[in-house]
Amino acid sequence: MTTPSTLQSTQHSTLTALTDEEQQAGLTLEQLRQLVGLVEYDASADPFPVVAQDAVCFVVGNATQAAAYYQLVWGMELEAYRGPETGHRAEKSFVLRSGSGRFVLTGGVAPDSAVLDHHRRHGDGVVDLAIEVVEVDRCVEHARATGATVLVEPHDESDEHGTVRLAAIATYGETRHTLVDRSRYAGPYLPGYVARRSQVRAERVFEAVDHCVGNVELGRMDEWVRFYNEVLGFTNMAEFVGDDIATDYSALMSKVVASGNHRVKFPLNEPAIAQKRSQIDEYLEFYDGAGCQHVALATTDILRSVDLLSERGVEFLSTPDSYYDDPELRARIGEVRVPIEELKSRGILVDRDEDGYLLQIFTQPVGDRPTVFYELIERHGSLGFGKGNFKALFEAIEREQERRGNF
Ligand SMILES: [Fe+2]
Numbered sequence: 001m002t003t004p005s006t007l008q009s010t011q012h013s014t015l016t017a018l019t020d021e022e023q024q025a026g027l028t029l030e031q032l033r034q035l036v037g038l039v040e041y042d043a044s045a046d047p048f049p050v051v052a053q054d055a056v057c058f059v060v061g062n063a064t065q066a067a068a069y070y071q072l073v074w075g076m077e078l079e080a081y082r083g084p085e086t087g088h089r090a091e092k093s094f095v096l097r098s099g100s101g102r103f104v105l106t107g108g109v110a111p112d113s114a115v116l117d118h119h120r121r122h123g124d125g126v127v128d129l130a131i132e133v134v135e136v137d138r139c140v141e142h143a144r145a146t147g148a149t150v151l152v153e154p155h156d157e158s159d160e161h162g163t164v165r166l167a168a169i170a171t172y173g174e175t176r177h178t179l180v181d182r183s184r185y186a187g188p189y190l191p192g193y194v195a196r197r198s199q200v201r202a203e204r205v206f207e208a209v210d211h212c213v214g215n216v217e218l219g220r221m222d223e224w225v226r227f228y229n230e231v232l233g234f235t236n237m238a239e240f241v242g243d244d245i246a247t248d249y250s251a252l253m254s255k256v257v258a259s260g261n262h263r264v265k266f267p268l269n270e271p272a273i274a275q276k277r278s279q280i281d282e283y284l285e286f287y288d289g290a291g292c293q294h295v296a297l298a299t300t301d302i303l304r305s306v307d308l309l310s311e312r313g314v315e316f317l318s319t320p321d322s323y324y325d326d327p328e329l330r331a332r333i334g335e336v337r338v339p340i341e342e343l344k345s346r347g348i349l350v351d352r353d354e355d356g357y358l359l360q361i362f363t364q365p366v367g368d369r370p371t372v373f374y375e376l377i378e379r380h381g382s383l384g385f386g387k388g389n390f391k392a393l394f395e396a397i398e399r400e401q402e403r404r405g406n407f
Contacts, residue, residue, distance in 0.1 A: 015041070015043045015049055015050070015051055015134070015260065015261050016029070016038060016039070016040050016041070016261050018032075019051060019052050019100065019132070021052070021097075021100040021102065022052075022100040022208075024100075025097075025099040025100045025207065025208075027099065027100060027207065027208070031207075031300070032208070032263075034379060034380070034381075035207055035208050035210070035298040035300065035379060036208050036209075036210050036262070036263060036265075036298050036379070037210075037262050037265075037379060037383040038261060038262055038263055039261060039262045040261075041260040041261055042260075043134075043260060043261075046233050046260050047142045047233045048133070048138075048139045048142050048143070048231070048232045048233040049133060049134045049135070049139075049233075049260070050131055050132070050133055050232070050233075050259035050260065050261070050263070050264055051132040051133060051134060051261075051263070052100070052131075052132050052261075052263045052264065053101075053129065053130070053131060053132070053209050053212070053263065053264045054102065054130035054131055054132040054178070054180050054182075055095075055102040055103065055104050055128070055130040055178075056101070056102070056103050056104070056126055056128075056129060056130075056209060056212060056292075056295055057103075057104040057106065057126065057127055057128035057129075057130060057178075058103065058104065058105050058106065058124065058125065058126055058127065059106050059107070059115050059118050059119050059122070059124070059125060059127045060105050060106070060107050060119070060124045060367075061107065061119055061123070061124060061367075062107055063091075063092045063093065063094055063105045063106055063107030064092065064094075064107065066094075066105045066107070066124075067094035067096065067105055068200075070096050070103060070105065071096065071198050071200055071202060072200060072202050072312065073202070073309065073312040073313065073314060074098065074202075074205055074206070074309070075098060075202045075203050075204040075205045075206075075308065076096035076097060076098040076103065076204075077096065077097050077098070077197075077198050078094060078095070078096055078196055078197060078198040079095045079096065079097050079102075079188050079189065079195065079196070079197075080094075080095035080187075080188035080189035080193040080194065080195055080196055081093065081094055081095065081193060081194055081196040082192050082193045082194070083109065084109055086192070086193070086194050087192075088192060089109065089110055090108070090109060090110040090112075090113040090115070091106050091107065091108055091109055091110075091113055091115050092106065092107050092109055093105065093106040093193070094196075095188070095189045095193060098204055098205070098206050098207070098297075099204065099206060099207030099208050099298075100207065100208045100209075101206060101207070101208050101209040101297065102189075104128075104130075104189075106127075107119075118174065121288050122174070122287050122288055122289070122291065122371075123286070123287065123367055123368065123369040123371060124366075124367035124368070124369070124371075124372060125287060125291050125292065125367075125371060125372050126175065126212070126291065126292035126295070126372065127174065127175060127176065128168075128175070128176050128177070128178050129171070129175065129176075129177055129212050129266075129292065130177065130178040130179075130180060131177050131178070131179055131180070131232075131259075131264060132180055132181070132182065133179050133180070133181060134181065134183075135181065136154045136165040136166065136167050136179050136180070136181045137154045137165070137167075139167075139179050140153070140154050140167045140169070140179065142231070142233075143169050143231050143232075146230045146231045147230070147231070148169045148170065148227070148231045149169060149170040150167065150168075150169055150170075151168040151169060151170050151176055152166065152167050152168035152178070153167060154166070154167040155167070157190065157191040157192070158191055159187060159191035159192065160187075161185055161186045161187030161188075161191070162184050162185040162186050162187065163184045163185060163191075164180055164181065164182050164184070164185045164190055164191065165180070165181040165184075166178060166179065166180050166181075166190075167179045169231070171214070171224070171227070172214050172216045172220075172224055172268075172290040172291070173216075173287075173289045173290030173291045174289065174291070175214070175290070175291055175292060177232075202308075202312070203308055205297075205299065205304075205305040205308050205309055205376075206297035206298060206299045206305060206376065207298055207299060207300060208297070208298040209295060209296070209297060209298070210265065210296040210297065210298040210375075210377050210379075211256075211265035211266065211267060211295075211296045211385070212265075212266055212292055212294075212295050212296070213266070213267045213268070213269060213292065213293045213294050213295075213296070214266060214267070214268045214269070214290065214291070214292055214293065215269050215270075215280050215283045215284060215287075215290060215291060215292075215293040216268055216269070216270050216290040217270065217284060217289075217290055218270055218271050218272075218273075219270065220270060220290075221253055221254075221255060221268050221269065221270035222255075224268050225255050225257055225268060228257040228266060228268075229257065232257075232259070233259075233260070234257035234258055234259055234264075234266070235257065235258060235260070236255060236256065236257055237256040237257065237258045237262075237265065237383070238255070238256045238384065238385060238387070239253075239254065239255040239256070240253065240254040240255070240385075240387060240390065241253045241254075241272075245387075245390040245391070245394065246272070246274065246391075246394075247391055247394050247395050247398060248275075249274060249275050249276040249398060249407075250274045250275070250276050250277065250278035250279070250394065250398060250407075251271075251272035251273070251274040251278060252269050252270065252271055252272050252278045252279070252280045252394075253269065253270050253272050254267055254268065254269045254270075254385075255267070255268055256268070256385060262383070267385060269293065271284070276398075276407055277401070277406065277407060278394075279394065279397045279398075279401065280293075282370055282401055282404075282406045282407075283370070283371050285406075286369040286370050286371050287369065287371045291371070292372065293371070293372065293373070294362070294372065294373045294374060294375050295372075295374055295375070296360075296374070296375035296376075296377050297374060297375065297376055297377070298377055298378070298379065299376050299377070299378050300378065301378070302348055302359045302360075302361065302376050302377070302378040303338065303342060303346065303348070305376050306346045306347075306348060306361060306376065307346070309363075309376075310346075314363055314366075315363065315364040316346075316347055316361050316362065316363055316364065317347070317361070317362045317363070317364065317393070317396040317397065317400065318347055318396060318399075319344075319347040319348075319349060319392060319396060320392075320396075321344065323349070323392050324340055324343065324344040329350075329388075332352060332388065333350045333351070333352045333357060334352060334357075336350055336357055336359070336380075337380065343359065346361070347361060348360070348361045349361060349386060349389040349392065349393065350389075351382065351384060351386045351387060351388040351389050352382065352388070353382050353383075353384045353387075355381045355382050355383055355384075356379070356380045356381020356382040357380050357381065357382050358377055358378065358379045358380065358382040358384060358386060359377070359378040359380075360375055360376065360377045360378070360386050360389065361375070361376050362374070362375050362393060362396075363375075364400065370400075370401070370404055370406065
């Protein structure tokens with residue numbers, strides 16, 4: 001459904017043409033360069049050409065209610081469904097869309113469903129960062145040759161809407177990357193799913209998925225960076241070590257890998273030794289292992305997004321007034337599109353680098369465990385991740401850890 005058919009015949013494409021999802025969302029290439037930092041690149045030498053992030057797939061404790069939450073609060077639209085009524089007796093899955101971003105929420109129905117075991121151990125979380133690729137077989141062949149664990153061999157799945165080619169490889173923790181070629185498929189999501197429309201309509205708050213962050217165990221970040229370099233052909237975008245991301249009490253290290261066109265960006269964090277437990281240690285304890293920490297959602301108007309989400313009950317990390325009153329920060333960020341007071345009243349953070357600036361804000365964890373949360377990000381040229389805000393952000397998280405008794 002996504003890959004333009006011309007991409008099938010030429011491996012010299014830059015893989016930066018609009019995907020079907022982006023076209024349907026009314027996005028333009030110029031907007032995507034702005035929104036998610038899309039770049040041109042030559043895919044001919046890429047051993048693992050990636051089109052885009054296909055879906056962020058969650059296991060949740062109650063998919064029926066989570067589907068309502070994401071529609072009513074996050075303004076996502078229900079597009080497809082699979083469950084007992086469609087012949088899938090063990091689980092229920094709801095497919096939701098916002099702009100070009102797609103979430104899949106799955107909950108266990110049958111008492112012996114493996115999804116329930118996963119949920120018992122990890123709680124609500126991301127199980128699959130599905131990636132749309134041009135040639136599934138070639139990617140799996142390369143993945144196997146470079147040492148990846150192939151969880152699902154390449155195979156076709158078909159229904160009246162066409163055929164998809166699917167496979168899956170393992171990544172950190174119990175997380176996987178399903179690889180999907182949907183160029184010969186026109187159905188609502190995947191074979192086995194039926195179209196299902198939202199009965200409710202809440203204004204949209206984000207346009208695309210910008211990046212998905214993984215938290216991995218102490219000492220294992222570089223191993224996973226190498227995995228993304230060697231297996232998926234991702235390149236390194238940025239790294240943050242040492243004083244960049246340490247407060248007086250806790251520390252972590254972070255490196256960012258990205259697909260050639262930068263549509264898919266995966267920062268990877270590991271805890272660093274410090275006086276107190278970092279947010280990464282807390283995550284690893286409560287998720288019971290490595291996993292996806294946050295999903296960053298790109299918006300064209302972060303003020304409106306924050307206002308809508310706040311009205312709908314989403315809680316954000318608070319930022320002290322001193323952040324905005326700091327003359328050093330004011331000098332560093334220069335002119336942004338709105339008065340600082342507008343950012344201050346909402347707790348939105350600003351960062352600037354040589355390419356431009358970005359506005360960002362982080363929610364509290366959205367489940368019962370202090371694990372998964374969201375970031376909203378509005379980019380204006382900056383391809384960064386808010387390095388200048390790490391310290392303020394981590395101090396805000398430490399205040400919350402303290403309240404939870406995990407610091
Ligand atoms: Fe982020």
